[in-house]
Amino acid sequence: MGLTNDVPSTVSSQKKTVAVIMMGGPTKGTRFRPLSFNLAKPLFPLAGQPMVHHPILACKKIPDLAQVYLIGFYEEKEFSLYISALSNDLKVPVRYLREDKPHGSAGGLYNFQDLLMEDDPTDIVVLNCDVCCSFPLTAMLEAHRKHGGIGTLLVKKVSKEVASEFGELVADTKTGELLHYAEKPETFVSDFINCGVYVFTPEIFNAIKNVSSSKHEISSLRRMSSFEALHTATNSRAMQADFVRLDQDILTPLAGKKKLYTFETNDFWEQIKTPGMSLRCSSLYLAQYRVTMPELLASGDGNRSPTIIGDVFIHRSAKVHPTAKLGPNVSVSANARVGPGARLIGCIILDDVEIKENAVVMHSIVGWKSTLGKWARVQGGGDYNAKLGITILGEDVAVEDEVVVVNCIVLPHKTLNISVQDEIIL
Amino acid sequence: MKALILVGGFGTRLRPLTLSVPKPLVDFANKPMILHQIEALKAVGVDEVVLAINYQPEVMMNFLRDFEKSLGIKITCSQETEPMGTAGPLALARNKLDDGSGEAFFVLNSDVISEYPLRQMVEFHKKHGGEATIMVTKVDEPSKYGVVVMDESNGCVQRFVEKPQQFVGNKINAGIYLLSPKTLNRIELRPTSIEKEVFPKIAAEKNLFAMVLPGFWMDIGQPRDYNTGLRLYLESLRKKDPERLASGSTFLGNVIVDESAKIGDGCLIGPDVSIGQGCTIEAGVRLSRCTIMRGVRVKKHACISGSIIGWHCTIGQWARIENMTVLGEDVRVSDEIFSNGGVVLPHKEIKTSILKPEIVM
Numbered sequence: 144m145g146l147t148n149d150v151p152s153t154v155s156s157q158k159k160t161v162a163v164i165m166m167g168g169p170t171k172g173t174r175f176r177p178l179s180f181n182l183a184k185p186l187f188p189l190a191g192q193p194m195v196h197h198p199i200l201a202c203k204k205i206p207d208l209a210q211v212y213l214i215g216f217y218e219e220k221e222f223s224l225y226i227s228a229l230s231n232d233l234k235v236p237v238r239y240l241r242e243d244k245p246h247g248s249a250g251g252l253y254n255f256q257d258l259l260m261e262d263d264p265t266d267i268v269v270l271n272c273d274v275c276c277s278f279p280l281t282a283m284l285e286a287h288r289k290h291g292g293i294g295t296l297l298v299k300k301v302s303k304e305v306a307s308e309f310g311e312l313v314a315d316t317k318t319g320e321l322l323h324y325a326e327k328p329e330t331f332v333s334d335f336i337n338c339g340v341y342v343f344t345p346e347i348f349n350a351i352k353n354v355s356s357s358k359h360e361i362s363s364l365r366r367m368s369s370f371e372a373l374h375t376a377t378n379s380r381a382m383q384a385d386f387v388r389l390d391q392d393i394l395t396p397l398a399g400k401k402k403l404y405t406f407e408t409n410d411f412w413e414q415i416k417t418p419g420m421s422l423r424c425s426s427l428y429l430a431q432y433r434v435t436m437p438e439l440l441a442s443g444d445g446n447r448s449p450t451i452i453g454d455v456f457i458h459r460s461a462k463v464h465p466t467a468k469l470g471p472n473v474s475v476s477a478n479a480r481v482g483p484g485a486r487l488i489g490c491i492i493l494d495d496v497e498i499k500e501n502a503v504v505m506h507s508i509v510g511w512k513s514t515l516g517k518w519a520r521v522q523g524g525g526d527y528n529a530k531l532g533i534t535i536l537g538e539d540v541a542v543e544d545e546v547v548v549v550n551c552i553v554l555p556h557k558t559l560n561i562s563v564q565d566e567i568i569l
Numbered sequence: 570m571k572a573l574i575l576v577g578g579f580g581t582r583l584r585p586l587t588l589s590v591p592k593p594l595v596d597f598a599n600k601p602m603i604l605h606q607i608e609a610l611k612a613v614g615v616d617e618v619v620l621a622i623n624y625q626p627e628v629m630m631n632f633l634r635d636f637e638k639s640l641g642i643k644i645t646c647s648q649e650t651e652p653m654g655t656a657g658p659l660a661l662a663r664n665k666l667d668d669g670s671g672e673a674f675f676v677l678n679s680d681v682i683s684e685y686p687l688r689q690m691v692e693f694h695k696k697h698g699g700e701a702t703i704m705v706t707k708v709d710e711p712s713k714y715g716v717v718v719m720d721e722s723n724g725c726v727q728r729f730v731e732k733p734q735q736f737v738g739n740k741i742n743a744g745i746y747l748l749s750p751k752t753l754n755r756i757e758l759r760p761t762s763i764e765k766e767v768f769p770k771i772a773a774e775k776n777l778f779a780m781v782l783p784g785f786w787m788d789i790g791q792p793r794d795y796n797t798g799l800r801l802y803l804e805s806l807r808k809k810d811p812e813r814l815a816s817g818s819t820f821l822g823n824v825i826v827d828e829s830a831k832i833g834d835g836c837l838i839g840p841d842v843s844i845g846q847g848c849t850i851e852a853g854v855r856l857s858r859c860t861i862m863r864g865v866r867v868k869k870h871a872c873i874s875g876s877i878i879g880w881h882c883t884i885g886q887w888a889r890i891e892n893m894t895v896l897g898e899d900v901r902v903s904d905e906i907f908s909n910g911g912v913v914l915p916h917k918e919i920k921t922s923i924l925k926p927e928i929v930m
Contacts, residue, residue, distance in 0.1 A: 556581060
């Protein structure tokens, strides 16, 4: 029995969905330093859960979900612990598929087509791991099935300045069809952006195949002149036939052909490219917990448990002294210890950190196993996008008593015994 | 004879180079730093070297296995589970250092390079018959260091003064020791400092003697001193073994080039340059007072001075790199870029000039 793609079906028991989360890999990660020295970016915790866990939780809500695939070029062992812990929790299998080399966002899908199609899915949800949003996947799937196209993109209206950093698109206001797409245009195209969340039908593999084979033809037909080579130096990978990008190579040519549609979201949306943004996105997810899973957040009034302001997550193994005051927007990870009279605002405290009496942490990320001495003050300015906008302490950094650290990035295993400001400390 | 090399920790001062390998394996004059020391120890008859390490022992051991065979010397690691200071590691390794023969053992600091006149040190030690010998070196600005005050006639150490405010002497501890096994009895198995706790006790018993280090001495634990150290090392090589230096019209002053490196036409290289294994220096390149590590490609017409170029970097055509620029592993500098003191972490691409000293993450 076959369902063709142009006949939208309303019988949901015949639908099957596979979710794919694009993870990227180590060579692309220099923007996430120094945190990426210790951990693959997808595992960095936001609001107490690894970054990749948030889209996975959203996928869990899809009623006809058959399997979740994680595609990336990190080594398997980076994720093996996380995935085995996950398999106990989720009711569907989760697999990490390792690319031998980067194939681009669409090339990665195409590379694993046979595996992805194993369960004969009718729909394929594709998410980027470093997107922070509410992932309205069930509603998106419904809309996608009604449209009957090859794919549906999640889109959002933003300010003009923000829009220019992403893919800008134009959609038909009545039908929702994607009419035009331009990746990071220099001049204004639209204030609607591509959120990096998609639903495709298996037709997408043909579309990728066509692009890939026309690239093969082009590259075998002509030799690039050295002038061209110079100008595509940074995109030299893009010239390779098996490197296919979703945005430039698939969405742009297919726009306006009644194949791609849009689904608008008005919820929060951010891209997590830097440690500064991970602090911001941790706060966004904490705010989301307030609505969807308030039991995960901490509460307290200073009597038997610490004073809590706003949204705060404290891992159950962490110890926080009742005279400490935490929040808003604080996340404390496993085995951390926060001493008497400490004050934490807008920060992520990673595993095994020790914060001694009366210390203050504001707008910072404190790395695994670091220690902050008595009356130490670690603070950032709060501008998540600036290069030294928040303070980041790498693994095992010791800040001695009474030392002040402002707007610094400190690499692992350093001891700070004098106050510093606006510096990168190697 | 036995020896212990204090390797210690993370080598953060030599970042970004130490983000790729542990500090003892960072190349100096085309050879891993620690190999200079191990070779000097082997030459004086040491048959076993213990490395006191608290970071990445597997990386060290993998590397050293190859050298164990080719050098014919036994190399073992003594791993500290917590930092043990400068004396604690000796207690940790005592079974290896004290083989019951009563023979003295060497203790070296892995950051130090010098001519390692170890044979003379052994003779001096036998002559004075005391418990311990330390090498001292003369410096211009002693108040930056720990000064060793000694009887100039026989070298008997009277006292140590940390960073003295007034002139008490101009000899400082060079980090090279020859100790009799008795010294191990003074060291408890806990973090201790050999300079602050152990040596002063031995000196009080008039049992500690200092020998003035002939030749050069440098602590190459940070990039600026690393470059000065290279100059001193090559100067010394010019006197002792000039065959190893490069010669020809391409070269100015003291330059060492690995035999597998390729150098194009019209280059001017030197003074004080080292070029590592597998490097390609294209035509028209000017290199002075710099270190070019293994596998680097320097493209045509580029000019590099006073800098350290890490393993497998690529330097673009007409690039100008100077003023203590340190490039980590696999950094690609585009054509025509100017770097004035950039410190660049591994795997970065530099596509815009760095006009004043800054760290690029």
